[in-house]
Amino acid sequence: MKTKKILQGKIISNKKIAPDHFKMAIQNEWLALKARPGQFVMIKVQEKNNDPLLRIPLGVHFTEEDRTYLLYKVVGPGTATLSQRQKGEIVSILGPLGNGFDLSKNSPDKEALIVAGGHGIVPLYMLIKELRKKGIKVAVFEGACSKEHILCENRLKQTGSKVFIATENGTQGKKGRVTDVLVEYLKKYEKNGKRKNIGEKYIMFVCGPKPMIKSVNKIAEKFKINTQISFAEYMACGIGACLGCAIMTVDGYKMTCKDGPVFDSKEIKWDAQ
C-alpha cells in the first residue's frame, strides 16, 4: 500500500548566512508538522538533468508554522546546485526520515549539554528549542574555525540557553576546540567534589565532524554522561535500501538513514570509526 508520498515544497527563501552556508525555508505543511528534532530530509537539488544525480541528506534545522528550515554548507556539486535555487521554485523532498533525538529517557532535572561543531548545530537547534519548551536547562558549546562560521549564535541565546563559543583561530570565544570549553565546564563542577554523580546531572547531544565526535565521546565516557550523537554519512537512498550509509555499532553494521542518524554513544563501535 502506498502510504508515503514524495513531498513538493516551495522555496520561500534561500539565503547565504555565513561563508559557504545557506539557510533555506521550504513551505510544506505536512513536513513542518511531522518533522522531529534530529530527523532529516532527502532533497532533490535539481530536476533538469542527471547531474547532480542523487538526493542529498539535510538535517531539519527547525520548523515554524508550515515552513521547514534547512541550513546547509556548500561542500560539493549537490549543495552548490541547491544554493542556486530561487525563491518560488519547487523542490522534491523525501522525509522526514530517521529516528531523531530520544527525549523519552531524559529526566527533566538534568541539564542538557549541546555540543556542535561547524554546521553540526543544524539538527541541534530544533532540539534546543524543544528542550527549552519543556523547561530543561541547556548549555550550548559551539565550535567553528573562525568567528564568521559561528552559526545562529543570537538565536541560540534567545532560547535562554547558556552559550559557549570556541574558534580555532581565536576570533571569537575561547581559542581552541569546542571540547576544551566543554571539559572546562564539566571540571568546574568536578572541583566541588561531585565528580561521582556528574553523569546524573547531565545529558549530552552532539553533532559535528568525526574527529570532534570522537573526542566528545571520550569525554562522555570519562564523565559517564548519557550521550546521543547525530551522524552524517554518505547516503544514496535515505530509506534503508542501498545499504550505503553503514556505521559500525556494537551489534554490527547499522544504517545511518534508518537506524539513525541519532545513535546512543554506547551503541557505536568507536575503534571502527
Added chain:
Amino acid sequence: MGCAMTDIKIKIGNKEFKNPIWMASGTFGYGKEFEDFLDIEKIGAIITKTVTLTAREGNKPPRIVETPAGLLNSIGLENKGADKFKEEMYSYLKKINTKIIISVAGGTGKEYEECVEKLSEKNFPDAFEINLSCPNVTHEGTKYQLIAQDPILTEKIIKMVKKKTKSVVIAKLTPNVTDVSEIARAVENGGADAVAMVNTYMGIAVCAEEQKAVLGNVVGGLSGPAIKPMALKAVRDAYKKIKIPIIGIGGIMRGMDVVEFMLCGATAVQVGTANFVNPDGYDLILKEFKDYLKRKNIKKLSSLVGKI
C-alpha cells in the same frame, strides 16, 4: 482507452512477466522498503538484494559516493545469509503478485550451488539471477577478480546451478572484460535462460584535499546515467553473438532509456540507481515507455529488439 494497447508481456524461460521493466538487484532492497512509495505489483519483476550462503557483513564505510551523473558503491553484498533470508523474507515475497527473482552470489562454485539449492522450492522463486559479477567481493578458484571475467568458470557455475533448480536462471555479467559477448556465449553454453547485463563498471573516487580514496574499499562499482552509453554497447555486442534473451541494465532513468536498451538488443531491462533518486519513479518510466509504443504504433515489442 478505446485503442488497443501493445501487449507488453514477455516470456523468459517458462515464465511470463507482466512487463519488461524490472527492478535491479541491490537497488530495491527486498521490495519492502519501496512499498510505501509505489504499488510494487505493477513491476515486471523484482530482483532481490543479493543473497549469499552465509551472512556477509559488507565493506568498510564509506561505501557510497556520487560521481558525475553516477554512483560509485562498494557495499560488499551485505546480507544475513540464505537461511535467515528464507526465514525472514519468503512468506512476504511469495505473497507479492509479480515475479520474484532472487539474486545469489558466492565465493566459489560450490557456494552458488548450495545457495540455489537451499533457496529453491517447488514453485519459488520464479527465477534466480546468478550474480557472477559483484566487483566488491573476492573469489576463489579463478585467477580473475570476478567470476564473470572467467568464461570457463562462468559456464561451469551456470551448469551447476541449472541442475539444482527448476526456476529460470539468469546470469548477471560484468562489463569489466575485454569482450563481454564471449562471456555471454559461455553463459548460453552453460544453459542459462537469459543474461542480465551490465553490473557496475569498476572505478575509484579520489579526494584530492585529503589525498586518499573516498571509499573505504578504495575501488567501487559505478552505476547510473554515466554508464548508459557503455552498457548499451555491451548489450548490442552480446546481442549479436547469443540467442538467449538479454536483460539490459545501466543508467535507466526514464521510459526512453528502456527503448534505447531494447533497440540495442534487450528483451527486458532493470531499473537500478534511479530507485535511489526517485523511489516512486517506476510509474513514470512505465508510462513513458507505453506512451512511446503508442506514439510509434509499435504492435509487438519484439519489433524493437536489436533494431540498431
